[in-house]
Amino acid sequence: MRFFSDNAAAAHPAVLEALAAANRLDTAYDGDAWSKQLDGAFSDLFETKVRSLWIATGTAANSLALAALCPPFGGVICHREAHISVDECGAPEFFTHGAKLLLSDGEGAKLSPAAVEAVCAGIRPDVHQVQPRALSITNATEYGRAYTPDEVAALGEVAKRRGLGFHMDGARFANAVAHLGCSPADLTWRGGVDALSFGFVKNGGMNAEALIFFKPELAEATLYRRKRAGHLFSKGRFLAAQILAMLKDELWLDNASAANRGAALLAQAAGGRLIHPVEANEVFLRVTADEAARLRALGFDFYDWGPGAARLVISWDQDETAIRPLAEAIAAL
Amino acid sequence: MRFFSDNAAAAHPAVLEALAAANRLDTAYDGDAWSKQLDGAFSDLFETKVRSLWIATGTAANSLALAALCPPFGGVICHREAHISVDECGAPEFFTHGAKLLLSDGEGAKLSPAAVEAVCAGIRPDVHQVQPRALSITNATEYGRAYTPDEVAALGEVAKRRGLGFHMDGARFANAVAHLGCSPADLTWRGGVDALSFGFVKNGGMNAEALIFFKPELAEATLYRRKRAGHLFSKGRFLAAQILAMLKDELWLDNASAANRGAALLAQAAGGRLIHPVEANEVFLRVTADEAARLRALGFDFYDWGPGAARLVISWDQDETAIRPLAEAIAAL
Amino acid sequence: MRFFSDNAAAAHPAVLEALAAANRLDTAYDGDAWSKQLDGAFSDLFETKVRSLWIATGTAANSLALAALCPPFGGVICHREAHISVDECGAPEFFTHGAKLLLSDGEGAKLSPAAVEAVCAGIRPDVHQVQPRALSITNATEYGRAYTPDEVAALGEVAKRRGLGFHMDGARFANAVAHLGCSPADLTWRGGVDALSFGFVKNGGMNAEALIFFKPELAEATLYRRKRAGHLFSKGRFLAAQILAMLKDELWLDNASAANRGAALLAQAAGGRLIHPVEANEVFLRVTADEAARLRALGFDFYDWGPGAARLVISWDQDETAIRPLAEAIAAL
Amino acid sequence: MRFFSDNAAAAHPAVLEALAAANRLDTAYDGDAWSKQLDGAFSDLFETKVRSLWIATGTAANSLALAALCPPFGGVICHREAHISVDECGAPEFFTHGAKLLLSDGEGAKLSPAAVEAVCAGIRPDVHQVQPRALSITNATEYGRAYTPDEVAALGEVAKRRGLGFHMDGARFANAVAHLGCSPADLTWRGGVDALSFGFVKNGGMNAEALIFFKPELAEATLYRRKRAGHLFSKGRFLAAQILAMLKDELWLDNASAANRGAALLAQAAGGRLIHPVEANEVFLRVTADEAARLRALGFDFYDWGPGAARLVISWDQDETAIRPLAEAIAAL
Known part of the structure; x- marks a missing residue:
């Protein structure tokens, strides 16, 4: 994903x-x-x-x-x-x-x-x-x-x-x-x-x-x-x-709200790993290289954001069903 | 048209x-x-x-x-x-x-x-x-x-x-x-x-x-x-x-051929009115302001190309049926 | 010169x-x-x-x-x-x-x-x-x-x-x-x-x-x-x-006047050879390649201005003494 | 100066x-x-x-x-x-x-x-x-x-x-x-x-x-x-x-050497006030606003270089005679 x-x-x-x-x-x-x-x-x-x-x-x-x-x-x-x-x-x-x-x-x-x-x-x-x-x-x-x-x-x-x-x-x-x-x-x-x-x-x-x-x-x-x-x-x-x-x-607002909701879901799962408060559709996480690798092994793709950090962006079309597995994987790290 | x-x-x-x-x-x-x-x-x-x-x-x-x-x-x-x-x-x-x-x-x-x-x-x-x-x-x-x-x-x-x-x-x-x-x-x-x-x-x-x-x-x-x-x-x-x-x-070639055919049809109708030989999908005609007005009155739209001249461009989707009325109108001028 | x-x-x-x-x-x-x-x-x-x-x-x-x-x-x-x-x-x-x-x-x-x-x-x-x-x-x-x-x-x-x-x-x-x-x-x-x-x-x-x-x-x-x-x-x-x-x-005006005078002197000598009326310090002459060569052989240097034409520019420091020989050479062509 | x-x-x-x-x-x-x-x-x-x-x-x-x-x-x-x-x-x-x-x-x-x-x-x-x-x-x-x-x-x-x-x-x-x-x-x-x-x-x-x-x-x-x-x-x-x-x-080198010598003279006078080692003709000094004012009152002009600092630049034509008074004034601060 x-x-x-x-x-x-x-x-x-x-x-x-x-x-x-x-x-x-x-x-x-x-x-x-x-x-x-x-x-x-x-x-x-x-x-x-x-x-x-x-x-x-x-x-x-x-x-x-x-x-x-x-x-x-x-x-x-x-x-x-x-x-x-x-x-x-x-x-x-x-x-x-x-x-x-x-x-x-x-x-x-x-x-x-x-x-x-x-x-x-x-x-x-x-x-x-x-x-x-x-x-x-x-x-x-x-x-x-x-x-x-x-x-x-x-x-x-x-x-x-x-x-x-x-x-x-x-x-x-x-x-x-x-x-x-x-x-x-x-x-x-x-x-x-x-x-x-x-x-x-x-x-x-x-x-x-x-x-x-x-x-x-x-x-x-x-x-x-x-x-x-x-x-x-x-x-x-x-x-x-x-x-x-x-x-x-207001399709523009609906789409953005959907993406924001996804990000909020991840933010909740991330807890103390959050580098920045989540106020839009981007989530910046503290993750070790090993943790990042484990997430990727589960099929999640994202940007490394310098050493020890990852950026995850949620799109308008990623609903709770799409987000949930990632949220769980993060929580489980 | x-x-x-x-x-x-x-x-x-x-x-x-x-x-x-x-x-x-x-x-x-x-x-x-x-x-x-x-x-x-x-x-x-x-x-x-x-x-x-x-x-x-x-x-x-x-x-x-x-x-x-x-x-x-x-x-x-x-x-x-x-x-x-x-x-x-x-x-x-x-x-x-x-x-x-x-x-x-x-x-x-x-x-x-x-x-x-x-x-x-x-x-x-x-x-x-x-x-x-x-x-x-x-x-x-x-x-x-x-x-x-x-x-x-x-x-x-x-x-x-x-x-x-x-x-x-x-x-x-x-x-x-x-x-x-x-x-x-x-x-x-x-x-x-x-x-x-x-x-x-x-x-x-x-x-x-x-x-x-x-x-x-x-x-x-x-x-x-x-x-x-x-x-x-x-x-x-x-x-x-x-x-x-x-x-x-070869859709690109088919579309261009179609437009060229339409232009050729107009060229034939235009005869001596042609300003340039027609080798693509553009036709430049000698028409008086009055003649241009008559064509427009019939519903044909085109660019004036300076005084006494008109430019007509044929598109890929204008087939013989679409061109024929204009060809006839030009021939009838 | x-x-x-x-x-x-x-x-x-x-x-x-x-x-x-x-x-x-x-x-x-x-x-x-x-x-x-x-x-x-x-x-x-x-x-x-x-x-x-x-x-x-x-x-x-x-x-x-x-x-x-x-x-x-x-x-x-x-x-x-x-x-x-x-x-x-x-x-x-x-x-x-x-x-x-x-x-x-x-x-x-x-x-x-x-x-x-x-x-x-x-x-x-x-x-x-x-x-x-x-x-x-x-x-x-x-x-x-x-x-x-x-x-x-x-x-x-x-x-x-x-x-x-x-x-x-x-x-x-x-x-x-x-x-x-x-x-x-x-x-x-x-x-x-x-x-x-x-x-x-x-x-x-x-x-x-x-x-x-x-x-x-x-x-x-x-x-x-x-x-x-x-x-x-x-x-x-x-x-x-x-x-x-x-x-x-008014040194600027004096210098320009001096150059203009020189040009006027040449213009007078040039007569029908003038391509443009002389209203400043430039003189454009009709001269054949042979005539141009003769002027150059006499030590006068200037630009050819396309075939059959020459441009001569007079500077603020070229007084009548400097111009006269050229004027005479032109008149004598 | x-x-x-x-x-x-x-x-x-x-x-x-x-x-x-x-x-x-x-x-x-x-x-x-x-x-x-x-x-x-x-x-x-x-x-x-x-x-x-x-x-x-x-x-x-x-x-x-x-x-x-x-x-x-x-x-x-x-x-x-x-x-x-x-x-x-x-x-x-x-x-x-x-x-x-x-x-x-x-x-x-x-x-x-x-x-x-x-x-x-x-x-x-x-x-x-x-x-x-x-x-x-x-x-x-x-x-x-x-x-x-x-x-x-x-x-x-x-x-x-x-x-x-x-x-x-x-x-x-x-x-x-x-x-x-x-x-x-x-x-x-x-x-x-x-x-x-x-x-x-x-x-x-x-x-x-x-x-x-x-x-x-x-x-x-x-x-x-x-x-x-x-x-x-x-x-x-x-x-x-x-x-x-x-x-x-080698006038270029002589001039530069002269300016550098002047700067070296000031550097010597400045001692611990120097912000940068002096390797050319510029001297950057730590001076208080008050000290800067005193130097200026003595007729020396220079740039303030942010708070607490001054830049002095020596020119090719400022020989020891010109520099000495400033060097002494700095030493005397």
């Missing part, structure tokens, strides 16, 4: 149905009937007027957001273990034309206002040093931790005071919302977020994420950047349709 | 079936069972060992190819009306980090060896001028003209002599092959082509093209560039599966 | 004296006493508040200006024979991160409002095509032609209407002003120019040009871009001092 | 004399008599065939070197406090088109082989992470520490084993050589260095550094990159002449 990545999971049947339903003649690029519904659908969801673009990958969505918020000569404050820094092969640098990631620390890959202030304070305000222009956080974080609306708002305050654009990498935004039970609006623009990469692929989608601009004027240049990066699909309706399917009847 | 773009057409049912079949757990990115078959499948098709990457859009495939062939300070010789110059919003400049497109002319958007030589001859070999490093042609061209294997080889000769990487934009490669009845190998690497953007989306695919490197060593850096451009999909099997479905039983 | 480039000439003695005078301890970069005088000096000269930066080369000044006026995904309208297009090895593409030069034509390397409008009109206002965002002209042009204040203003009108930033490459701005006898203000911002590369090197300087922003707010980002491009010299006072020396007592 | 930067110092009289001597007609750019001597002069100095380019600033020299050694999608290992990371406003990112600086630590801003290995070991060899492609060290370091030939060679070993290009930022290379008494060859290519930014400006030059390629083939692309960055000066002879003047009769 695979627990190494929610990217490995299948797409939800509703997504495939949506593709089939969209499989007819329509206008190319984003002039079709599905793409035109996105702004409305997301504006409803976020209770404010937003501009939204379908983007095929989270990496592209994140990088396009950063390019909209930070000039080539600026810096983006983020956590040292942020996906944009560690796992995107320099995509932010590519899309921003060489902006610098200004790395900070914090437990569970979370940034605090103080940490952001410390980065700013350490930079001389002269032309010799890259000046911070944007702040990027991941919610839920790379360690499955959720920023609360209050925590987001506190960072939004710093961003505003320092003149930083504020981006949220929401590859697992759904899991954060599901965990917190808050409104998407409270977790984003009400706390000062300017742009959100809203992930669907890890959550039952196939290849469509959404980039949401809460300051609609930021979208304009991004339309050109998206095209220029080869991300304006000629049959864009197949991306829009996926997203609409995920939004319909 | 829409004749304005083959991008508007539906995806072939086999492509959707392939998506459904691929909709199960597998390794993320391009480590899955489908992606791993691509090199073999394309090596068979091209009768030589190739490296192949799935890429979601033709714009990205073209630009990644050019980035592999041309340094940031180099130039890419192409036709003034090439898609890479006119319709990709500067994507080649983005991916190559500012290489310059060196524009040339030629009937039907075709470049001749003499035209390429003329571009080279007009550039002083000093550091003040951008030196040509690559040659890019489109086959079939933006005007639906096909380069023959001999014509490709003649350009390949120039490229070799001048030290130029040689790229073929094959958004409608299938239509060219179908028209010429030649082997894919003869139309590409045997004529000196280094990299081919092999299009599937206009030909019944959904969102997967292939970038083929006939010099396998060129692929290495491109793997990083693809990731960095946000084009490494986490569920890459859904792209690979589309391509494999298109390759199976 | 060398007539092939005003770049080959010596620096004016006043410039060397200024270097010597500046050769003492001061603050590094542009915090020194000389650099701080630039804004005032240029604001006086241009009769309006400007921001000015010393830049060592015209290529860098031009490219920094374009980067200030045009986003990476935009286009810069310029003449097909503009220095920025032909002779800077893609520097504008480098500094702007891949903006496209949109080439137009016009006699004597001059753009007309109609030509600019035609470029704009030929571009579909959609994301597939690079949208024009800036206009760049050279004054005096690459063929030694001067735009008058009225001509500049007419282009400024178009730029304003089309939302284009307006840049003037003034590598030979001094020669244009000397020829026209107008005020620097009339030839620039009063006609809508936003940024001027004010050349000194071809006119008796050593290695200092000025980049003038008539919209002071444009300078801010350029300070970072200058540093980032390695163009913020640590001993910047040696650049500022050169410029101040050139501005003092 | 200013001790805050060797950039603030005057240029050596021999440099000004060289400028005066070069102030006559010659070929533009780097086709002149002075520029042509550089390769020979540096090949002599380094006892091997090198290619050398004049570059006006250290920032540009460093960045051009890195662009020659590292692709846009690669990483450059350097010290966290390296000038290229901290004080060049993202110039390396600009010139390399977005390569990432991979930061490491080490006492006195020195990298050890183990530290470099640790960076490499921490990076998964897949396309999701930026792969190290180059190593850059500063000699003497930002804290005035000198790498010995053995230390350089040990790093060169790692670079070779890991396939990393090896760059040395030699803004104060002269000071390191003067301190070590070794040959320039031993400190560079014999230890595996591929490219050296050889600084002259901090050492008595005006605005000319040299970029030395010990693998001559690396120079070719850099010639284009230099032009494209606006760093090919039209009157390049004024840069070449400065460098030749500095090389003549």
Whole structure:
């Protein structure tokens, strides 16, 4: 049983149905009937007027957001273990034309206002040093931790005071919302977020994420950047349709809740082995190499996360039946 | 009836079936069972060992190819009306980090060896001028003209002599092959082509093209560039599966042949109105504004192509029944 | 005697004296006493508040200006024979991160409002095509032609209407002003120019040009871009001092006038051989290969300018005595 | 008395004399008599065939070197406090088109082989992470520490084993050589260095550094990159002449020795206040805010280097007479 990545999971049947339903003649690029519904659908969801673009990958969505918020000569404050820094092969640098990631620390890959202030304070305000222009956080974080609306708002305050654009990498935004039970609006623009990469692929989608601009004027240049990066699909309706399917009847929230439940089940079984509180669909365990080997011998697959640790990710389609054997195996270690 | 773009057409049912079949757990990115078959499948098709990457859009495939062939300070010789110059919003400049497109002319958007030589001859070999490093042609061209294997080889000769990487934009490669009845190998690497953007989306695919490197060593850096451009999909099997479905039983060739047949039918009806010989699935007609209006009044949709001209594109799914009414309407003008 | 480039000439003695005078301890970069005088000096000269930066080369000044006026995904309208297009090895593409030069034509390397409008009109206002965002002209042009204040203003009108930033490459701005006898203000911002590369090197300087922003707010980002491009010299006072020396007592104008006079002398001698009216310090002659050889045999050096043509450039330090023999040799051909 | 930067110092009289001597007609750019001597002069100095380019600033020299050694999608290992990371406003990112600086630590801003290995070991060899492609060290370091030939060679070993290009930022290379008494060859290519930014400006030059390629083939692309960055000066002879003047009769070494002697004098006076051993022309002192104020009240100017520390830099033109009062003031604190 695979627990190494929610990217490995299948797409939800509703997504495939949506593709089939969209499989007819329509206008190319984003002039079709599905793409035109996105702004409305997301504006409803976020209770404010937003501009939204379908983007095929989270990496592209994140990088396009950063390019909209930070000039080539600026810096983006983020956590040292942020996906944009560690796992995107320099995509932010590519899309921003060489902006610098200004790395900070914090437990569970979370940034605090103080940490952001410390980065700013350490930079001389002269032309010799890259000046911070944007702040990027991941919610839920790379360690499955959720920023609360209050925590987001506190960072939004710093961003505003320092003149930083504020981006949220929401590859697992759904899991954060599901965990917190808050409104998407409270977790984003009400706390000062300017742009959100809203992930669907890890959550039952196939290849469509959404980039949401809460300051609609930021979208304009991004339309050109998206095209220029080869991300304006000629049959864009197949991306829009996926997203609409995920939004319909809160499928995105249901899927995330299911994955979170699975993770909670494992967390319960793991007890003192937990490295981080489980607030999304990821579980980080202390396990010896021997223990890890025993779990694998039982057919469970997962990532080693440095020596003595393992990462297990639960997907939308892994229900209690799927999780239970692993939970028991962990408890039995 | 829409004749304005083959991008508007539906995806072939086999492509959707392939998506459904691929909709199960597998390794993320391009480590899955489908992606791993691509090199073999394309090596068979091209009768030589190739490296192949799935890429979601033709714009990205073209630009990644050019980035592999041309340094940031180099130039890419192409036709003034090439898609890479006119319709990709500067994507080649983005991916190559500012290489310059060196524009040339030629009937039907075709470049001749003499035209390429003329571009080279007009550039002083000093550091003040951008030196040509690559040659890019489109086959079939933006005007639906096909380069023959001999014509490709003649350009390949120039490229070799001048030290130029040689790229073929094959958004409608299938239509060219179908028209010429030649082997894919003869139309590409045997004529000196280094990299081919092999299009599937206009030909019944959904969102997967292939970038083929006939010099396998060129692929290495491109793997990083693809990731960095946000084009490494986490569920890459859904792209690979589309391509494999298109390759199976020569579906790519059947679809292109069907579209070509439709175009030939229109060409016959158009007679002296033809602006370009019809060698693929595009038909360019001389029509007055009044005539264009009359066709539209009958329900036919297409692009105006400057004053007095119209472009009609036939898709893989438009059979004789679909084409016949338009052919008759054109003949009756 | 060398007539092939005003770049080959010596620096004016006043410039060397200024270097010597500046050769003492001061603050590094542009915090020194000389650099701080630039804004005032240029604001006086241009009769309006400007921001000015010393830049060592015209290529860098031009490219920094374009980067200030045009986003990476935009286009810069310029003449097909503009220095920025032909002779800077893609520097504008480098500094702007891949903006496209949109080439137009016009006699004597001059753009007309109609030509600019035609470029704009030929571009579909959609994301597939690079949208024009800036206009760049050279004054005096690459063929030694001067735009008058009225001509500049007419282009400024178009730029304003089309939302284009307006840049003037003034590598030979001094020669244009000397020829026209107008005020620097009339030839620039009063006609809508936003940024001027004010050349000194071809006119008796050593290695200092000025980049003038008539919209002071444009300078801010350029300070970072200058540093980032390695163009913020640590001993910047040696650049500022050169410029101040050139501005003092209108040395810049005197030098240009001297060079223009020399060119006028040659023009007179050349008569019907002139390819372009002589309005600056460049003379383009119709000469056969044999005639060119005869001139060279007499010790005159110059550029061939394609078959049957020669370019002669007069420098600030070539007085009548230096010119006369060439004028006679031309007359005697 | 200013001790805050060797950039603030005057240029050596021999440099000004060289400028005066070069102030006559010659070929533009780097086709002149002075520029042509550089390769020979540096090949002599380094006892091997090198290619050398004049570059006006250290920032540009460093960045051009890195662009020659590292692709846009690669990483450059350097010290966290390296000038290229901290004080060049993202110039390396600009010139390399977005390569990432991979930061490491080490006492006195020195990298050890183990530290470099640790960076490499921490990076998964897949396309999701930026792969190290180059190593850059500063000699003497930002804290005035000198790498010995053995230390350089040990790093060169790692670079070779890991396939990393090896760059040395030699803004104060002269000071390191003067301190070590070794040959320039031993400190560079014999230890595996591929490219050296050889600084002259901090050492008595005006605005000319040299970029030395010990693998001559690396120079070719850099010639284009230099032009494209606006760093090919039209009157390049004024840069070449400065460098030749500095090389003549080992002026570069004499100047550096003089500055080092001054620093040694201060070091002696400072005793236990020294934060770093003094191996070049920089002295880092522990001083309280009050002590710093007292020194400043006596007319000595310098940088605060965080709380409780001061940086003093001695220039080539500060002889014992100039230094003695400061040494005494420090001793008297």
